[in-house]
Amino acid sequence: MSQNFTPVCSVDEILPNTGVAARVDGRHVAVFRVGADRFHAIDNIDPRSGASVLSRGLIGNLGERVVVASPLYKNHFDLSTGECLEAPEQSVRAHAVQVQSGRVLVALA
Template sequence: MTTWQPVCPLTAVPPACGVPALVDDDPVAVFRTSEDELFAVGNIDPFCGAGVISRGIVGDRGGEPTVASPMLKQVFSLRTGECLDDPAARLPTYPVRLHADMVEIAHPC
C-alpha cells in the first residue's frame, strides 16, 4: 500500500530549482522544471555522501530532465535517478504529484 505525504506548497519550489525534504526520514530532493514537471530523487550525492542534490543545477541532456550535483558535477536523470556520467551510480526516485497546490511524495507504508 502506498500513501502520499504532503511535502510543501508548489510555490515553495521555484521553476528550475529544487528543495530538500524528509519523507519517512529519507532525505529527498524535490525538483520543478521550467516546464512545471515535478520530480523527486534522493538528496544524498552518491559520490561524496553529502545531502546536496537539492541545490544542484536543473537542466536537460538530450531531452532528459537532469540535475547536476553541486559538489562534483555528475549529472543525474530526474526521471530514473541514473547518473548519466557513470551508469553504475544512481539516486533513488520517488513518485511525486501535485494535489490541491501541495506537492506530495508517495511512500510505502
C-alpha cells in the same frame, strides 16, 4: 499496492527550475520543479560524497533528458529515473510525485 504520499511543501515554495530538500519517512529527498508545472523527486544524497546536496544542483537538459548536476562533483542525475549518467553504479532512487490542492506530495520508491 497503493503508494503512501507524504505532503512536503506547497507548489509556490519551489521556484521554477529549482529544487528543495525534504525528509520523507526519514529519507533525504530532493524535489524539483521543472518549468511551471512538472515535478520530480530523487534521493538528495550525492552517492559520491555522501552529502545531502542534490536539491541544490543545477537543472538542465542533456539531449532529451532532464537532469540535475550535483553541486560537488558535477555528475548528472536523470530526474525521471535517478540514473547517474557518468557512473550508473552511483544512481539514486526516483520517487513518485503528485500535486493536489496546491501541495506537492512524494511517495518513496
